[in-house]
Amino acid sequence: MSRLRASTRSFKALAVAFALATGGLGFAVAQTDEPAPTEQTPPAGAEGELDVQRRANLSPEQQLQEAQQVQQRGTDLSRRVSVMLDEARQERDIIRVTCVNDKLTQVNANLRTVELRLTNLQDAIEAQDASRRNHEFTVIAVLGQKFVVLDREAAQCIGQDIFETGSTRVVTEIDPNNPDDDPTVVPETEVPVIPFIPPPESGDI
Amino acid sequence: MKTLLRLVLAVAGFALLIPAVVSAQGPGWLEDRSRAQGPGFRLGNLELHPGFGAEAGYDSNVFFEDSDGLRGPTGSAVFRLTPHLFISTLSDERRTEGEGQESNASAPMLEFSAGVSGQVYIFTEAEARNNVALGADLDLNINPKGRFGFQITDHFQRTVRPFTGRSSEQVRNFALSTNVASAIVHARSRGGVIQSSLGYGFRLHYFEGSAFQYANQLGHQVSADIHYRFLPNTSLFWDATADQTNFYNDGGPLNLSNNWRIRTRVGLNGVITPKLSATVAIGYSAAFVKSPLFDDFDTVIAHAGLKLRLTPTTTFAFGYDRENQTSIVGLYRIQDRGYLDFQWLLARSFLLGMNFWVAHMKFGNVLDATGMALEDRTDVFMQARLFAEYRFTDYLGLNASFAYFGDFTDFEYVVDTTMGPVTDPAGFNKIEAWLGLRVFY
Numbered sequence: 213m214s215r216l217r218a219s220t221r222s223f224k225a226l227a228v229a230f231a232l233a234t235g236g237l238g239f240a241v242a243q244t245d246e247p248a249p250t251e252q253t254p255p256a257g258a259e260g261e262l263d264v265q266r267r268a269n270l271s272p273e274q275q276l277q278e279a280q281q282v283q284q285r286g287t288d289l290s291r292r293v294s295v296m297l298d299e300a301r302q303e304r305d306i307i308r309v310t311c312v313n314d315k316l317t318q319v320n321a322n323l324r325t326v327e328l329r330l331t332n333l334q335d336a337i338e339a340q341d342a343s344r345r346n347h348e349f350t351v352i353a354v355l356g357q358k359f360v361v362l363d364r365e366a367a368q369c370i371g372q373d374i375f376e377t378g379s380t381r382v383v384t385e386i387d388p389n390n391p392d393d394d395p396t397v398v399p400e401t402e403v404p405v406i407p408f409i410p411p412p413e414s415g416d417i
Numbered sequence: 418m419k420t421l422l423r424l425v426l427a428v429a430g431f432a433l434l435i436p437a438v439v440s441a442q443g444p445g446w447l448e449d450r451s452r453a454q455g456p457g458f459r460l461g462n463l464e465l466h467p468g469f470g471a472e473a474g475y476d477s478n479v480f481f482e483d484s485d486g487l488r489g490p491t492g493s494a495v496f497r498l499t500p501h502l503f504i505s506t507l508s509d510e511r512r513t514e515g516e517g518q519e520s521n522a523s524a525p526m527l528e529f530s531a532g533v534s535g536q537v538y539i540f541t542e543a544e545a546r547n548n549v550a551l552g553a554d555l556d557l558n559i560n561p562k563g564r565f566g567f568q569i570t571d572h573f574q575r576t577v578r579p580f581t582g583r584s585s586e587q588v589r590n591f592a593l594s595t596n597v598a599s600a601i602v603h604a605r606s607r608g609g610v611i612q613s614s615l616g617y618g619f620r621l622h623y624f625e626g627s628a629f630q631y632a633n634q635l636g637h638q639v640s641a642d643i644h645y646r647f648l649p650n651t652s653l654f655w656d657a658t659a660d661q662t663n664f665y666n667d668g669g670p671l672n673l674s675n676n677w678r679i680r681t682r683v684g685l686n687g688v689i690t691p692k693l694s695a696t697v698a699i700g701y702s703a704a705f706v707k708s709p710l711f712d713d714f715d716t717v718i719a720h721a722g723l724k725l726r727l728t729p730t731t732t733f734a735f736g737y738d739r740e741n742q743t744s745i746v747g748l749y750r751i752q753d754r755g756y757l758d759f760q761w762l763l764a765r766s767f768l769l770g771m772n773f774w775v776a777h778m779k780f781g782n783v784l785d786a787t788g789m790a791l792e793d794r795t796d797v798f799m800q801a802r803l804f805a806e807y808r809f810t811d812y813l814g815l816n817a818s819f820a821y822f823g824d825f826t827d828f829e830y831v832v833d834t835t836m837g838p839v840t841d842p843a844g845f846n847k848i849e850a851w852l853g854l855r856v857f858y
Contacts, residue, residue, distance in 0.1 A: 386649055387691050391726060395652035395687030396612055396644040399696055399722065401740040401754060402774060404798055405822065406481060408746045410670050411582035411841055412589060412628030414834040 272337045275349040279330050282356035286323040289359050293319055293366045311369035319362050326355050443536045444499055445804055454503050455812050455858045463504055470499040472853025479545050482582045483842035493542030501534035524562035531555045546588050548577035566603040582841055584832045590626035613643040631669025632745045636662045651687030672784035674708035676748050694724040702741035704749040711782045716751055730762035747780030772802040796826040812858045822847040
């Protein structure tokens with residue numbers, strides 16, 4: 213009896229070990245399915261830019277170059293959204309005009325801020341004020357991320373196409389089990405099979 | 418099915434014009450061309466449908482006599498041979514599905530159908546004359562599905578079976594020839610939602626036997642209707658007819674006078690649900706008689722009926738209608754009728770049908786030849802039919818029918834005999850049974 217209990221305990225221990233081993237294997241397999249982050253793989257939202265944390269460690273020349281790229285991207289974005297706004301106006305799509313115009317306003321406001329911060333950054337570099345330089349660069353980097361978001365939002369502006377379905381088209385589905393008797397044929401009342409007429413006189417033939 | 422619809426439409430188009438005294442006395446399949454014809458032979462753009470039936474039957478009361486009448490009911494075995502030949506333009510099935518199908522099966526500009534049929538009656542009862550009934554019809558429909566169309570029809574029928582009592586043992590000629598010719602203009606809106614027609618019909622009744630020629634008549638009928646169609650397959654309608662009857666011969670035991678009957682009604686007809694159809698109509702009818710001896714008359718007419726599709730091939734219909742009909746006795750009659758119809762098709766080879774109706778009929782003034790009013794006539798008429806057909810193949814069928822006709826009335830005719838005037842009760846009871854084979858193609 214004691215041997216049976218001992219063997220049962222051994223079996224349970226074996227089962228638990230197997231479960232842990234297979235669970236761990238599954239976890240390991242699941243982990244290996246995803247690509248491991250590397251130095252060469254930037255975060256999806258940065259689009260080729262270095263993350264803010266690492267930008268702060270750049271040299272002043274690199275920070276200035278990076279800030280100028282952000283300004284250039286802001287200028288390009290402003291131009292593209294302006295074109296989108298013109299197209300929406302030509303299409304007389306008031307809903308899309310309103311949306312794109314809002315994004316363009318935000319892009320331009322951020323672009324003006326970038327230009328201002330870029331001047332401040334240049335001043336800080338000339339003054340060799342590292343603290344102020346890093347601060348200005350961080351602000352410019354955040355504005356650069358803002359451009360990415362506004363670019364995406366401007367592209368997602370929807371027009372009145374989504375609300376206007378065009379000319380109404382009615383599709384009628386008639387139950388195929390409906391009888392196809394012609395409704396313009398009205399049943400007529402039935403008449404007797406004989407005419408009502410008196411019998412002939414006996415002299416007639 | 419579309420062919421059937423078209424044929425029904427064509428037949429119904431002038432059904433209004435067929436007078437009440439012309440009633441089918443022949444085999445049931447001739448009343449419905451879709452039953453009478455099979456696949457047919459193709460002749461270019463035409464179809465030819467020949468057929469032949471041979472039946473044996475029994476008629477319990479050949480002369481519609483009352484058991485208390487002058488001579489009493491006389492039964493007879495009857496043999497009936499029925500050849501027919503129909504011709505028509507190609508059916509929809511042939512145009513769109515069968516051999517030589519058209520790539521663009523649009524509605525044809527011309528639809529044509531014609532047919533002739535005969536019924537040879539041989540009675541074992543000596544007083545009944547062996548005779549040949551005939552039928553012929555023509556239907557030419559120009560642009561039937563177009564905005565405007567024109568239809569010409571002609572329907573000829575010669576019935577030979579006795580239709581009233583006989584006051585002597587003389588063999589009499591009960592032949593009645595009827596011809597109805599009509600022209601109808603059809604119009605419809607672009608989508609077919611509104612359809613209307615305007616028609617004129619000319620009819621002639623001709624009794625060949627001299628004893629009945631006083632009742633020969635010709636008539637004119639103008640008819641019009643408008644339908645507003647809507648889903649699922651229903652229409653609101655208005656229709657009207659104006660019918661003039663002229664009795665062009667003198668003599669006879671009855672005083673007859675030219676008269677007008679008008680009739681108009683509005684209603685709804687068609688599908689309510691896939692299993693239920695309805696016909697509801699109400700209207701007005703009046704009769705105007707030229708002779709001052711007769712009273713004019715007007716009344717409400719109505720129709721209320723339901724049709725149930727118990728299965729796709731089983732239908733049951735019942736309803737009530739009230740109608741003003743032309744009549745030789747009384748010039749017109751008001752008929753209040755209740756009816757039941759049942760039809761069951763099994764495996765496309767066995768058809769079972771039942772038809773029953775009972776009607777209360779009130780006739781107009783009945784005047785004798787001198788203008789003296791006879792008693793008012795009121796009848797209760799009953800008709801029950803049971804029929805069945807089994808099709809061994811697409812062209813060979815065995816059919817049987819059983820029918821009862823009963824007329825319950827206190828009205829009595831006054832008949833001149835060699836013994837002087839005698840009364841002859843107008844009521845009767847009659848049973849008919851038939852069994853036969855038919856081939857058709």
